[in-house]
Amino acid sequence: xxEDVRRLLDDYIAWLRDRTKLREINGDWVEITTPYLDRNxxxxxxxxxxxxxxxxxxDGGQTILDLExxxxxxxxxxxxxxxxxxxxxxxVNLADKAIEVHADDNSFALRKxxxxxxxxxxxxxxxxxxxxxxxxxxxxxxxxxxLSEIRFTPRVKFTGKTGYDHLFDFVIxxxxxxxxxxxxxxxxxxxxxxEVMAFAWYDTREVRPPKSRAYAILNDREQKVPFSVLGxxxxxxxxxxxxxxxxxxxxxxxx
Numbered sequence: 001x002x003e004d005v006r007r008l009l010d011d012y013i014a015w016l017r018d019r020t021k022l023r024e025i026n027g028d029w030v031e032i033t034t035p036y037l038d039r040n041x042x043x044x045x046x047x048x049x050x051x052x053x054x055x056x057x058x059d060g061g062q063t064i065l066d067l068e069x070x071x072x073x074x075x076x077x078x079x080x081x082x083x084x085x086x087x088x089x090x091x092v093n094l095a096d097k098a099i100e101v102h103a104d105d106n107s108f109a110l111r112k113x114x115x116x117x118x119x120x121x122x123x124x125x126x127x128x129x130x131x132x133x134x135x136x137x138x139x140x141x142x143x144x145x146x147l148s149e150i151r152f153t154p155r156v157k158f159t160g161k162t163g164y165d166h167l168f169d170f171v172i173x174x175x176x177x178x179x180x181x182x183x184x185x186x187x188x189x190x191x192x193x194x195e196v197m198a199f200a201w202y203d204t205r206e207v208r209p210p211k212s213r214a215y216a217i218l219n220d221r222e223q224k225v226p227f228s229v230l231g232x233x234x235x236x237x238x239x240x241x242x243x244x245x246x247x248x249x250x251x252x253x254x255x
Contacts, residue, residue, distance in 0.1 A: 160207065
């Protein structure tokens with residue numbers, strides 16, 4: 001099993017390297033096209049520029065600008081709090097509307113990873129299936145956990161064995177009956193989100209207590225979750241929980 005997992009991780013890293021494209025812009029900037037998809041199914045692009053003491057990495061403001069142009073404003077205190085929480089979790093900053101981070105030669109790979117993960121998190125956190133939807137999926141999950149009296153710690157960041165940081169939405173501590181349970185709420189369950197969650201868990205699990213388990217709560221209110229997404233998560237030992245079937249696992253999370 002260990003060799004199978006190692007092979008899968010090697011395949012993932014090779015896929016990430018081969019699908020990343022670089023293009024020089026105006027002599028000062030390098031455009032980095034990643035294999036990750038945003039909510040419009042476009043490849044996420046970030047930009048790097050050399051500075052006196054290292055590099056500046058930024059999304060150029062595209063993530064938040066796209067959300068605002070789609071009618072998802074970030075002008076309420078609740079959404080500002082969620083935005084800032086997501087950015088702090090990955091150690092990135094907001095400059096005007098640009099998500100950015102500074103790096104040196106030694107931290108470039110890690111900072112680039114954190115910036116992309118922050119962009120994905122902001123995309124998923126604020127994506128609304130319909131303009132008239134009043135609440136965010138994350139908030140709905142929080143409300144259900146609290147109503148079900150499931151104790152949890154929100155927004156916990158772990159450093160994996162590769163040195164990369166991974167932000168999980170909820171951690172339910174170990175009890176006498178159940179091990180530690182680590183949860184990520186996925187608003188748009190697609191292949192991209194499944195791959196990100198799978199890599200985060202396998203990079204993290206060896207540094208967590210023995211028998212810790214991972215869960216992905218999947219939003220299936222608007223459309224059915226593809227079988228391939230469920231299968232991909234299970235292959236990496238992440239238990240998928242469909243939102244419409246969440247009561248089936250309530251006792252497992254309460255204990």
